[in-house]
Amino acid sequence: MSEWRPTAEFSALRRRAQLLAAVRAVFAERGVVEVDTPLLASAPVTDPNIEAICTNSPEGEGQMYLQTSPEFAMKRLLAAGSGPIYQICKAFRRGERGRRHNPEFTMLEWYRPGLSLQALMEEVATIVALVVGAVDSKFYSYQQVFEQHCGLNPHQASLAELKQCAAAHLEVNFDTDDRDTWLQLLMSSVVEPQLDRESLSFVYDFPASQAALAKTRIDANGVALAARFEGFYAGMELANGYDELCDGAELVRRIRDDHSRRAANDQELPPIDRNLLKAMSSLPECVGVAMGFDRLAMLACKAERIDEVIAFPLERA
Template sequence: MSDTPQWNSAAPIENLRRRAAIIAAIRAFFVGKDVLEVDTPVMSNAAVSDPYIDTIECRYQPLVGGDVEMKYLQSSPEYAMKRLLASGSGPIYQISKAFRNGEVGRRHNPEFSMLEWYRPGFDHRQLMTEVAELLLPLLGLSEAVEYSYAQVFKTHLGIDPHSACVAELRTIAAEHIDSNYEDDNRDNWLNLLMSHVIEPRLASEGAVFVYDYPASQAALAKVSEDAQGRAVAERFELFVHGVELANGYHELTDATEQARRFEADNRQRGEENLPQRPVDDLLIAALENGMPDCAGVAVGIDRLVMQAIGTDNIADVIAFPLPLA
């Protein structure tokens, strides 16, 4: 291997042209829907508390006077966009850079591009319809199938993910995955089975929406009861050929509940020896002021382009990805 640094684009220029065309089509879609394009900061003095996301730290301090510090690169524009919704923006979208520590590989780059949009008056099922309307034509697909989270676990593993205990999940994982993984957290086992067993099996079905996740995986989504009386998170994910492209919520608007979830996240972080993250008090204040009932979704632009051109390597769609060791 040459020791000469690679100065030129990792992605073929033709792929970058395709990427530009896809982004132009996304913008045209939202212009046609009268959805406002917005731009929010990527630096903040707060960070996402989700235990499954590791925020990249940065350091900004004024050169002269002042005490404002920005310590984190945002993993999503979500919090700032919700503040705009509470400010009366109406429907909005953004194409922005986002950052996540440690996420590097064939499908990951620590700096990546994200499309995020919010629809006041929509729930998660209505937003699923709009996600399909935008993304499927870009991928040359005509339709998507829809399954509840309970359905995919019942079909592929024969269990109810809403009631299965850790011991049962551990036993099933041992039947399918060659791993010494140990954990007492039930959701970590569900996530392992989803990513290592179920998602690969969805690949043959093209575009697949999975919705109504366990309430313990609500993140920033509302919780309700399904037809069986189980508490479920009103959220969905879109998988295309077994690859996750989108994650959407019927958004939580209760400031007290949001603060409680932030605290629960940091409690779990402590239990797993992860760093604590400062709560975004501005988001809590926005929710207290009143954010409209809405649904929102985040789409990975890089993965979308990967699917469109038929590659499984993110370096084929990014000009200058982080070099792999």
């Protein structure tokens, strides 16, 4: 029986360690400070697409949550005047297990006050280059990739047209009247697989309904857009970046919207992070990005499964 052994070869674990050192060197050279925040949080994200793992409070009263990312705590540091910061830490998400997913994984996340989204994308390219060498970056709007690969304008297409497009490309065995569910399905299952695998592809200007904690804006055509991007390479999503929301009242509105969507789906309604709300008025203008470090390690090791680059996945924890 070998269940006690790691699933990753030691060569992969050594390559992972080298990559950690290289990432830290990049940020040290740029004056971005490494920080450490708690893994236990009083409140998780409210995004209906992310489920936190809850646990009993160490004090025996109520529940706490294993963080799904260090975002909330890092924003409190930014509001307190930290300046540019990054973190490499464990994050946890319930129900995420697969070829590229493990419920416990390693997140690389950083925030840059005063930087533009374009400059942040270039910084993402610098990190990816540590793994795959210099690579071309290509930039597409969300509308461009949908028109090219799905043949429709995602901002104008009717619900019926989105459903029809999904049925034409995929075997669909569910139904919903939520537009974003169909848009996200088409993005992950139709658009992403057709992006150039040899280039680092950045997709920006997502629909405002998918802003999460990014700012929104109205473009010249009157379309509401989210100031965020996602980065893809070799068929994998690697990065999710935002021009960060700094408006506490808007954050409350979005949390209420998340709770409404969760209630409609019979999902748990998580508590609100009151400390984050108090900090929002002091949060500086900044951009931020999260990257799955394990996926970077997969690229570095030419691995097909996350189990090849982590010592003990869920089944051997």
